[in-house]
Amino acid sequence: xxxxxxxxxxxxxxxxxxxxxxxxxxxxxxxxxxxxxxxxxxxxxxxxxxxxxxxxxxxxxxxxxxxxxxxxxxxxxxxxxxxxxxxxxxxxxxxxxxxxxxxxxxxxxxxxxxxxxxxxxxxxxxxxxxxxxxxxxxxxxxxxxxxxxxxxxxxxxxxxxxxxxxxxxxxxxxxxxxxxxxxxxxxxxxxxxxxxxxxxxxxxxxxxxxxxxxxxxxxxxxxxxxxxxxxxxxxxxxxxxxxxxxxxxxxxxxxxxxxxxxxxxxxxxxx
Amino acid sequence: xxxxxxxxxxxxxxxxxxxxxxxxxxxxxxxxxxxxxxxxxxxxxxxxxxxxxxxxxxxxxxxxxxxxxxxxxxxxxxxxxxxxxxxxxxxxxxxxxxxxxxxxxxxxxxxxxxxxxxxxxxxxxxxxxxxxxxxxxxxxxxxxxxxxxxxxxxxxxxxxxxxxxxxxxxxxxxxxxxxxxxxxxxxxxxxxxxxxxxxxxxxxxxxxxxxxxxxxxxxxxxxxxxxxxxxxxxxxxxxxxxxxxxxxxxxxxxxxxxxxxxxxxxxxxxxxxxxxxxxxxxxxxx
Numbered sequence: 001x002x003x004x005x006x007x008x009x010x011x012x013x014x015x016x017x018x019x020x021x022x023x024x025x026x027x028x029x030x031x032x033x034x035x036x037x038x039x040x041x042x043x044x045x046x047x048x049x050x051x052x053x054x055x056x057x058x059x060x061x062x063x064x065x066x067x068x069x070x071x072x073x074x075x076x077x078x079x080x081x082x083x084x085x086x087x088x089x090x091x092x093x094x095x096x097x098x099x100x101x102x103x104x105x106x107x108x109x110x111x112x113x114x115x116x117x118x119x120x121x122x123x124x125x126x127x128x129x130x131x132x133x134x135x136x137x138x139x140x141x142x143x144x145x146x147x148x149x150x151x152x153x154x155x156x157x158x159x160x161x162x163x164x165x166x167x168x169x170x171x172x173x174x175x176x177x178x179x180x181x182x183x184x185x186x187x188x189x190x191x192x193x194x195x196x197x198x199x200x201x202x203x204x205x206x207x208x209x210x211x212x213x214x215x216x217x218x219x220x221x222x223x224x225x226x227x228x229x230x231x232x233x234x235x236x237x238x239x240x241x242x243x244x245x246x247x248x249x250x251x252x253x254x255x256x257x258x259x260x261x262x263x264x265x266x267x268x269x270x271x
Numbered sequence: 272x273x274x275x276x277x278x279x280x281x282x283x284x285x286x287x288x289x290x291x292x293x294x295x296x297x298x299x300x301x302x303x304x305x306x307x308x309x310x311x312x313x314x315x316x317x318x319x320x321x322x323x324x325x326x327x328x329x330x331x332x333x334x335x336x337x338x339x340x341x342x343x344x345x346x347x348x349x350x351x352x353x354x355x356x357x358x359x360x361x362x363x364x365x366x367x368x369x370x371x372x373x374x375x376x377x378x379x380x381x382x383x384x385x386x387x388x389x390x391x392x393x394x395x396x397x398x399x400x401x402x403x404x405x406x407x408x409x410x411x412x413x414x415x416x417x418x419x420x421x422x423x424x425x426x427x428x429x430x431x432x433x434x435x436x437x438x439x440x441x442x443x444x445x446x447x448x449x450x451x452x453x454x455x456x457x458x459x460x461x462x463x464x465x466x467x468x469x470x471x472x473x474x475x476x477x478x479x480x481x482x483x484x485x486x487x488x489x490x491x492x493x494x495x496x497x498x499x500x501x502x503x504x505x506x507x508x509x510x511x512x513x514x515x516x517x518x519x520x521x522x523x524x525x526x527x528x529x530x531x532x533x534x535x536x537x538x539x540x541x542x543x544x545x546x547x548x549x550x551x552x553x554x555x556x557x
């Protein structure tokens with residue numbers, strides 16, 4: 001097992017617990033789609049695995065090594081690459097500089113990987129001297145993913161890569177993700193577009209109220225009437241057998257039309 | 272004094288002021304709090320420059336290098352020892368701690384060097400006169416050295432790996448950490464470089480005025496005003512702000528008694544915070 005995270009409990013404050021025993025397993029080379037209603041803790045689960053949020057309890061093993069107590073930086077060294085949904089680029093730096101920082105841990109491979117990524121994503125080559133903040137939403141997401149690929153990660157964590165993208169851009173991004181997966185990189189992806197995510201993934205994980213309520217083969221899950229009812233915008237019913245409260249407002253599976261702001265809180269440009 | 276003379280004097284003063292302002296903004300961009308101890312750290316740099324120049328007999332450029340190293344070391348070490356624990360409690364706590372640190376350093380310098388003003392051992396030149404404007408060769412040299420230092424900072428940030436990691440942390444600290452960049456190490460480097468610049472700036476200010484334990488403190492308001500006007504955390508902003516404050520202070524002497532020149536800094540901060548809180552070139556309001 002590449003990643004085995006169990007019993008994760010954490011949140012953003014004493015009174016605000018988001019994960020109540022969440023779990024995530026990813027086998028080597030496997031792609032897992034994490035789906036669930038709004039506020040289920042999907043993004044928090046990825047952040048917990050990446051080390052961006054402190055755990056109250058739970059264990060995270062990467063290739064058998066316990067990593068729950070080490071920093072995000074040390075987890076990155078072990079091969080975990082996290083692509084946040086927002087604030088996932090360095091906005092005042094150029095596309096090339098962003099890639100260089102993405103490959104910070106493996107500087108000797110920078111030149112080779114940058115040219116490989118420029119071949120894979122020609123838009124980045126075209127914009128290599130452009131300041132990242134001027135990129136479109138889709139271009140930013142491509143850059144963010146390319147930055148994660150600068151270190152040849154063993155586990156790629158993608159947090160809603162298609163959020164805020166137009167259908168065409170989202171489609172292109174999904175095909176890029178599929179090809180990264182085909183090359184053998186293990187991926188755990190949180191996605192609001194549940195159908196698209198399950199179509200790409202090997203396995204699906206349904207998270208409700210910070211707990212895993214269903215896990216299984218992605219194709220079967222996509223065909224599951226209950227999952228379809230919940231995540232394909234048909235009816236809003238709680239999952240059978242789940243002790244968790246019913247998923248309150250869930251997102252439609254249509255491509256989100258949220259205005260893109262992947263640059264996050266805003267930069268402090270040094271130059 | 273003519274308008275043109277005030278403009279030239281202001282530009283020369285602005286070039287010197289730009290260095291501590293750059294230092295202030297470099298530290299702000301990476302560590303996210305205003306470190307007011309920069310005043311006494313700049314003074315400490317000026318004393319180090321004085322030791323190199325007067326006691327060791329070194330000329331100005333290598334003495335400035337000594338000032339850079341000494342101020343950078345004092346700034347980075349005091350930050351790690353005194354302010355790092357306070358940063359965890361928020362930027363305001365760290366900022367207040369930096370005021371206390373400034374007083375501590377100022378009095379340590381007073382204890383070590385006394386209150387008497389010191390002078391550097393540099394040749395005195397007659398002012399140049401050009402079209403009715405008089406220009407001091409020392410001021411021109413100071414501005415030239417300031418310009419060289421600014422260029423070096425730009426090259427560092429633009430082209431070196433260390434500089435790029437500093438920009439990355441300034442842009443997005445948590446993303447930088449997730450890419451494997453060590454924020455504590457970058458903080459050391461940013462403090463070293465930022466306060467090093469303040470040390471050079473402090474020496475140049477002391478060359479132009481006098482060296483005593485309050486040398487840096489007297490220009491603290493101007494430094495802070497330059498940083499706020501240009502945009503806290505912005506490198507081009509610090510330079511633009513320093514020239515605006517430098518020229519503004521000189522121009523004010525055309526209409527007001529020179530004692531009021533420091534009011535220009537207050538006025539500039541007031542106007543900028545009222546109408547454009549992020550400053551001229553800053554990216555976000557604070």
